Amino acid sequence: xxxxxxxxxxxxxxxxxxxxxxxxxxxxxxxxxxxxxxxxxxxxxxxxxxxxxxxxxxxxxxxxxxxxxxxxxxxxxxxxxxxxxxxxxxxxxxxxxxxxxxxxxxxxxxxxx
Amino acid sequence: xxxxxxxxxxxxxxxxxxxxxxxxxxxxxxxxxxxxxxxxxxxxxxxxxxxxxxxxxxxxxxxxxxxxxxxxxxxxxxxxxxxxxxxxxxxxxxxxxxxxxxxxxxxxxxxxx
Numbered sequence: 001x002x003x004x005x006x007x008x009x010x011x012x013x014x015x016x017x018x019x020x021x022x023x024x025x026x027x028x029x030x031x032x033x034x035x036x037x038x039x040x041x042x043x044x045x046x047x048x049x050x051x052x053x054x055x056x057x058x059x060x061x062x063x064x065x066x067x068x069x070x071x072x073x074x075x076x077x078x079x080x081x082x083x084x085x086x087x088x089x090x091x092x093x094x095x096x097x098x099x100x101x102x103x104x105x106x107x108x109x110x111x112x113x
Numbered sequence: 114x115x116x117x118x119x120x121x122x123x124x125x126x127x128x129x130x131x132x133x134x135x136x137x138x139x140x141x142x143x144x145x146x147x148x149x150x151x152x153x154x155x156x157x158x159x160x161x162x163x164x165x166x167x168x169x170x171x172x173x174x175x176x177x178x179x180x181x182x183x184x185x186x187x188x189x190x191x192x193x194x195x196x197x198x199x200x201x202x203x204x205x206x207x208x209x210x211x212x213x214x215x216x217x218x219x220x221x222x223x224x225x226x
Contacts, residue, residue: 004156031212042218043157043202056213091156100145100206102214104156 002026004105006092012111018080021108024073025094033102034067034077035091043091049075050097082112116140117205119217127225132190134220136203139184143205147214148177148188151200160201161188193224 005024013019025032034046047057049069057067064083069075079086089109093102118137126132134148144165149157163170163177163186170177176189190197203217 033212043216045213045215048212050212093156095212097212100212100214101147101159101162104149104158106154106156 004092004094004103006090006105006108008108009106010109010111012113013082015083015112016081017112018078019082019086019110019112021077021090021092021110023075023077023092023105025075025092026103027073029094029096029103030072031095031097031102032069032075033093033095034075035093035104037089037091037107046077046090079110082110084112087111115218116143117203117215117217119201119203119220121220122218123221123223125223125225126193128195129192132188132193132197132222132224134188134190134201134203134222136186136188136217137184138186138205140205140207140215141184142207143215145206146177146179146186147204147206148175149202149204149216151202151219157202190222193222195224195226198222198224 007022032049037043046059047067048055052069067077089107091104091107093104095102116139147162148160150160151157161172161175163179168179179186200219200221202219204214
């Protein structure tokens with residue numbers, strides 16, 4: 001299996017622009033997570049999907065952030081408009097519930113200038 | 114409020130010696146604990162876990178110890194190898210919301226040849 005695939009690996013954008021991060025979970029996994037890693041806050045859960053349905057989005061920092069999972073093999077995390085403080089590494093992870101051990105993608109390093 | 118704390122940002126050990134990484138938690142509802150390992154430019158990978166009904170779990174060179182009364186867990190790596198050099202994250206979850214992993218900020222382990 002190819003594992004969790006994220007794209008792009010790196011993204012540099014200007015403040016105010018829309019950014020879309022993409023994730024393909026492992027085939028057969030029914031849960032998908034978006035995490036953000038920063039120096040100050042470490043790894044934070046942003047949103048959790050189960051069977052393509054958003055279950056918990058309490059970690060989404062504000063309305064500028066949105067996430068979708070239109071089908072079992074694809075998810076997006078969108079930031080509109082982006083701000084410099086959104087600069088971080090964004091990870092997507094998936095698992096087959098009820099397991100807790102999530103498998104992470106390689107991450108997208110986002111830089112907003 | 115940081116519910117999972119890894120108070121040592123870094124640790125350096127000699128090859129062949131024991132590495133001990135520590136983690137403290139404040140939420141007494143946590144009942145499942147995990148360690149993840151992360152190399153640069155990669156996503157975290159699951160290493161080992163322990164349920165609160167146990168106080169020790171061993172997998173090869175890796176052993177996790179749990180002290181519920183002290184709300185403390187530790188990861189022992191024996192013997193340490195240069196390839197173990199990575200950032201180690203402690204994570205915890207609660208029964209009933211076992212998807213929601215709360216991570217510590219990580220400890221950078223460097224194993225010197």
